[in-house]
Structure formats: structure tokens, C-alpha cells
Amino acid sequence: MSLYVRGRPVDADIDAIVGQHGFAVETHTTTTEDGHILTLHRIVGVNGVRAGAPVVYCHHGLMTNSELWVLGDATERCLPFKLVAEGYDVWLGNNRGNKYSNTHARWDLEDKEYWDFSIDEFARYDIPASIGYILQLTGETVLKYVGFSQGSSQLFASLAMNRELNGKIQHFTAISPVLVPQRLTHPVVAPLMLNPHYIEYIFGPKALLPFVPTVNSWLPSGLFNKVIDVSLQVLFQWNGINIPQSQKQVGYPHLYSTSSVKSVIHWFQIIRDQQFQLFNNxxxxxTSNIDTEVLLIYGDADCLVNIEKTCESLQSCKVETVRCPSYEHMDTLWAKDVENRVFNVILDKYRDIDGGREAIKSSGSLFL
Structure with a gap:
């Protein structure tokens, strides 16, 4: 089934997006130890969720949200829908500060204290809280984790901080895995590497570019897509030639979601020092604490992925790598042939773990 978007889909939320593909969404919330209220989305097929089905948790990248996983221009080009059809219980997470996780037990969005978080807090609080909630609700003891970009970084950091969490991850698939990105060379960006805190002087101490959704709604879709393409070319030298225009039309309007300026400063510190490190060095x-099995799927034209350095950092666990020739960063979710080159690789891996398609689909007996 193809997803046809008429007009400007900027205001559509995940329920509407998923509904167009014939699936539904359950919305759940959990509160972190430091008071952030996170939203989790569970993808539900026409037959509901089978009790005892193996769980897959997917986590988005920097400055996006759970919608990222369901923005394929066709149903078969969305990994969560393929997983649900295979018999898995599929959950999508959201970071603090994005459009679905923007409340706190004490702070408001206008408060500077609300935005005082970086990768450290994502890893220390958000990931364990999300995984803990899902496992408690489903009654399962382990789950499979799929992270895209920073979504993979957050689990790497969380497993490094929390050895106990390793026992709850049956398998970890890192798509476009970012551990220590290669240095950025653009003349506007490169000087910020000298002192990443300059970013706070420019953008303030709260949310980064909170006006983007408003600009998105004002601009004609073709012009907004062009702005995104040019921005990615300038910053990362990505050409986007593997992503169809139909995919950009569906995906680009939903690509951005708010995060903290501090989280971007953290990345610039990591890039400057070429070390996967906590905030302020x-x-x-x-990473020697990580002992779960890892599958790394990456594009060899992705300047943000340093696969050699990533593998060097993961010597304490079993690591498999899948290289996608000519793929850039977003291609591992949106390229025209992503179903065969990425999604089916993941499904085949899971079938090996779980004993095949029929074994997965027959697990459990009751629908929740």
C-alpha cells in the first residue's frame, strides 16, 4: 500500500500517519527518575498485539521523534509495520524535549532548567525508563533494540553506564550508528569545534531552532524540501540521490522535532575530542561494559559514521557489520532499495534468533 499525502501533512500526528497504513497506535507514558514524562508509541495491527510476542523497541535520532520510523512512502518501506506483520510487539520511543515528550513533573518548557540535558540524561534516565516500562507492561524479560543514529548512541551510552541494562537487551541493531563522528569541515561549522559552548551564545540555553515547524507550515512543500536538501548538502555533503522525491515529500515535513541546545554542544565536544565521552569531557x-550482541548497519558514504572507531570501541561484545555501498546517513531508513538492503537484513537476523517466521507469529496465544 502506498501512502499518498495531499496538501501539507505538517500537522498530522503519528496516529494519523500510522492510520493511513492500516495500523493503530497505543500511547503510553512513563516518568524518568528526574521528572521528565516520556511518551511511548506501540504499533498495533488489525489483530491487536499477541501476548507473549517478542518485543522490539525502536528509538529515533537527534532532533526527531517516533514518527521517523513510520514515514516511508509505502507501507513496506516502514520497518515497524514489517515487524508487526512478522509477529513482533513493536514500540517506538521519544526523547525528552521532543513534540511527544515535552512535559515535566516540575519544570515548564519556558524554564531553562527543563532544557538542561544532553546525551548523558538520555542514556542515564530516558532509555532505562522506557525499556523498564515496556518490559514491566509486557511481562517480558528482554527485548530487541533498534536505534537510528543518536538512537543507537543513546543505547551505547546507556549500556556503558548501566551494566545491568545489558541483560535486558537480547539484540541491538544500530542503524547509521554514531559513536564518534568524523570531524565536520564546513567553514561555518568547523570554528565551533574550538569551543562548542559558542553554540549556546548563538542559540541560547533552551531548545534549538524551535521555530522550524512554523517555517515548515509557511513554506510551500517543494521549497521546504529544497531547504532541507541544501542544508544537508552544506553541513554534511549529503546529496540525497538515493532517496526518491516521493519519500522526501512524505518524510521531510516530519523530520524535525525539538531538542536541547546542550545536546548539540555535547556532540560537538565528542567530535572535537574524537572521544565518546560525557558532557564537558x-x-x-x-564501552567495555557492553556485552550485548550488536549489528551495525551503515552507509559507506556517511560522513557521520566512523565504522572502524566504532568497532574498536565494541571489542567486549559480538559485533556484525553490514555495509551499504553509496548510502548516506538517512538512506538506511529512506533509500529506494532500503527494504532489501536494510529492513530484510534485520528481519532475517531476528528469524535466526527466534526460530523463524512461524515460530515468531505463533508465540503467545492471547491478544492484549
């Missing part, structure tokens, strides 16, 4: 994440 206090210490490196101890």
Missing part, C-alpha cells in the same frame, strides 16, 4: 563512556 568529564570522562569517556566505558
Amino acid at each position: 568529564t570522562q569517556s563512556y566505558n
